[in-house]
Amino acid sequence: MSDELDGVEESTAPIWAAFGDLMSVLLGVFVLILVGVIGVQLQLSNKLDEAVKQRQVEAQRRMTLEQALAVPLAAGRVTLVDGRIGIRGSVLFALNSDQLQPEGRDVLKSLAAPLADYLKSRDEILMVSGFTDDRQVRDGNRQFADNWELSAERALTVTRALIADGLPASSVFAAAFGAEQPVSSNADDEGRARNRRVEISPIPKQPTSTVAPHE
Numbered sequence: 001m002s003d004e005l006d007g008v009e010e011s012t013a014p015i016w017a018a019f020g021d022l023m024s025v026l027l028g029v030f031v032l033i034l035v036g037v038i039g040v041q042l043q044l045s046n047k048l049d050e051a052v053k054q055r056q057v058e059a060q061r062r063m064t065l066e067q068a069l070a071v072p073l074a075a076g077r078v079t080l081v082d083g084r085i086g087i088r089g090s091v092l093f094a095l096n097s098d099q100l101q102p103e104g105r106d107v108l109k110s111l112a113a114p115l116a117d118y119l120k121s122r123d124e125i126l127m128v129s130g131f132t133d134d135r136q137v138r139d140g141n142r143q144f145a146d147n148w149e150l151s152a153e154r155a156l157t158v159t160r161a162l163i164a165d166g167l168p169a170s171s172v173f174a175a176a177f178g179a180e181q182p183v184s185s186n187a188d189d190e191g192r193a194r195n196r197r198v199e200i201s202p203i204p205k206q207p208t209s210t211v212a213p214h215e
Contacts, residue, residue, distance in 0.1 A: 061122075065202065068118040072110045085111070089132075089154070089196030096137055096144070098153035100161060108158060111200070112165035119171050124202040126172040128162070130155035131199070133192035134179040152176035158198050 092104030130151030184191035
């Protein structure tokens with residue numbers, strides 16, 4: 001009888017040992033899953049905090065820019081959308097021209113000082129972007145090869161005018177987009193007029209890279 005009991009105990013002992021090992025493995029897996037879930041939650045929380053901070057920074061930046069441009073904005077001479085200052089091409093230039101009109105010159109004068117004050121407290125630089133509609137440069141106009149060149153020359157004209165009115169040359173640069181990135185349809189005159197524009201956008205300065213001198 002005792003031999004039978006010993007046999008039963010010996011046969012059940014490996015089962016309990018295996019069960020114990022299985023529970024240890026399951027516990028380890030549970031702990032790993034729990035740690036992974038907590039890690040993911042922390043990452044999501046950090047990303048959410050960063051997104052909230054970024055939105056707060058953007059909101060503050062736009063508010064600061066609106067305050068700096070209060071006068072020209074109130075006069076309806078410029079627009080401010082998503083941090084981009086927009087000026088209609090018809091205000092600045094005659095059709096197919098890169099020469100400033102008197103009204104456009106006055107608008108740029110009204111912008112130079114507020115923009116210079118705005119940049120004093122910001123680690124930003126101004127990008128002056130020229131845009132056209134999708135119509136080709138008028139036949140017989142040999143001054144510009146295409147809309148790319150026309151938009152580039154207009155952006156340069158605005159950039160030079162802002163610098164002449166006191167904006168530091170190191171704080172502004174010109175960019176050309178031609179007929180790309182329209183804000184309206186080019187199917188009618190009104191839409192094409194909206195697409196002929198110049199935008200001034202504050203963007204973060206690129207960090208200055210240091211190059212080791214050659215030995």
